[in-house]
Amino acid sequence: MGWTRGQVLGRGATATVSAAISTTTGDVSAVKSVVLSKSETLQREQQFLSILDSPYVVSYKGCNITNENNKFMYNLIMEYMPNGTVINAIGDQNYGRFNELEISNYTRQIIQGLEYLHLLGIVHCDIKGANLLVGKSGVKIADFGCAKWASENVPLRGTPMFMAPEVARGEKQGFAADIWALGCVVIEMATSGSVWSDINDPVSILYKIGFLGELPDIPCMLSHKAKDFISKCLIQDPDQRWDASELLKHPFLEQCNSQINENIDEELWTCSPTSVLDQDVWEAINESPLVGSDLIQPTSSSYSLRQRVEQLVGNSKKGKCKSKIEEEINWVTIRSNGSSGAVAGDEWW
CATH class of the missing domain: 1.10.510.10 (Transferase(Phosphotransferase) domain 1)
Structure with missing residues (x-):
């Protein structure tokens, strides 16, 4: 999927969600991006989304790695949900x-x-x-x-x-x-x-x-x-x-x-x-x-x-x-990677 990054829809401590505009059709998706070196959680999310196909689960559209402002970014492209959460x-x-x-x-x-x-x-x-x-x-x-x-x-x-x-x-x-x-x-x-x-x-x-x-x-x-x-x-x-x-x-x-x-x-x-x-x-x-x-x-x-x-x-x-x-x-998600006791992270969509 060829796409260009549109307006930012939301930001977290490590990830950013932006509009992803198709370069061929102009259709809008959502792209969740994080610096490649910090993308372990997002890659795990991609592994699940890529095998799911249900009208009750946000659709997966692909993933890629881009070089933006001299940073390698991992991008997870998903269905755009216009009314939010x-x-x-x-x-x-x-x-x-x-x-x-x-x-x-x-x-x-x-x-x-x-x-x-x-x-x-x-x-x-x-x-x-x-x-x-x-x-x-x-x-x-x-x-x-x-x-x-x-x-x-x-x-x-x-x-x-x-x-x-x-x-x-x-x-x-x-x-x-x-x-x-x-x-x-x-x-x-x-x-x-x-x-x-x-x-x-x-x-x-x-x-x-x-x-x-x-x-x-x-x-x-x-x-x-x-x-x-x-x-x-x-x-x-x-x-x-x-x-x-x-x-x-x-x-x-x-x-x-x-x-x-x-x-x-x-x-x-x-x-x-x-x-x-x-x-x-x-x-x-x-x-x-x-x-x-x-x-x-x-x-x-x-x-x-x-x-x-x-x-x-x-x-x-x-x-x-x-x-x-x-x-x-004043608090929400906790995640642990299990590698050295506990490490919390904060990815969001």
């Missing part, structure tokens, strides 16, 4: 949140994408509103920088606010972890706010999820069917949690139609960032963080939590571009 779409609504029919419709499409991935043996590991992109045909799953094969033995990764209990404890990360994250996304769509609105630091989130066994609050304004659907996603035991195929048959999804709301304004998105945990995490650990109104005292569980965070986080820096929701919580 689910978070952007929430902000475009008149009341700053989706109605239940829209939530049902989007949820059905996300589950169909997860069912496809899981049947192939792929765990996404970072399902959240910022990694779900919206176009005319609906919502599609994007950002496979954290993805892994279910049988693959790699360090656990993802976004603390969306982590399942078994992931927060560092036990395992399978298909069920994506389902837990989906339940959190439904809450995110219903409230347009943080899933854990009363917590400001990731250490407390991990402790609350993994060691206290607490659940996010299910919005009271939702119907009984919607609440029951979320509860099936947020079952503590991953072996009892409903899988994608079971969820597709849930009554909550019966109310959705086959078309995404046609009134979504078509516009360029500006950013779908990720950032990483920084030195504040270690200060939070040492200062006995607050979980809700309860002070966490040093215990064996607290020590386990510190070990868990050490596995997830290394020397890092904050991303520069955040959505409104992500600005409130």
